[in-house]
Amino acid sequence: MTIVRRVWVGAKSLLIGLGVTGRHFFRKPVTLQYPHEKPDVSHWGGPIELKTFPETGTHDCIACNACTRICPSECIDIEGKRPEGSKKMRATKFALDFSTCSLCGLCVDVCPTDTLQYSQRYDESMYTRPATVNDLLKPFGEDPYLTGKLT
Numbered sequence: 639m640t641i642v643r644r645v646w647v648g649a650k651s652l653l654i655g656l657g658v659t660g661r662h663f664f665r666k667p668v669t670l671q672y673p674h675e676k677p678d679v680s681h682w683g684g685p686i687e688l689k690t691f692p693e694t695g696t697h698d699c700i701a702c703n704a705c706t707r708i709c710p711s712e713c714i715d716i717e718g719k720r721p722e723g724s725k726k727m728r729a730t731k732f733a734l735d736f737s738t739c740s741l742c743g744l745c746v747d748v749c750p751t752d753t754l755q756y757s758q759r760y761d762e763s764m765y766t767r768p769a770t771v772n773d774l775l776k777p778f779g780e781d782p783y784l785t786g787k788l789t
Contacts, residue, residue, distance in 0.1 A: 683756040699729035705745035737770035
């Protein structure tokens with residue numbers, strides 16, 4: 639191969655590479671300047687949470703343990719109690735360990751009362767492992783079914 643041909647092939651390769659770089663240089667950036675810019679979470683399936691039903695103002699978890707049985711990560715721990723005069727149980731403890739949850743959604747699919755859903759939270763970083771275990775009943779406070787305020 640002659641020196642002129644080698645220079646031509648090298649220059650052609652350089653121009654092709656510069657063309658690719660030049661096309662990407664003028665595209666819209668895909669980098670998000672977090673925390674100054676917030677991401678669009680409309681399509682995000684974040685950590686699992688209990689849905690609030692407007693009719694009762696609380697969740698509808700009946701502590702059937704269907705989500706516990708189907709969870710491949712074994713990260714759900716539920717305890718329940720039957721209120722007086724009621725046929726259905728109510729959850730008294732619903733702990734979910736987000737450090738082992740794979741967000742597979744099997745628990746959301748299998749829930750008979752449709753009380754589990756994906757949240758829109760996206761910033762769930764923690765400093766210690768015990769902080770990743772969240773009580774999903776905490777935002778609801780006292781259960782009105784168990785206290786007798788709602789039947």
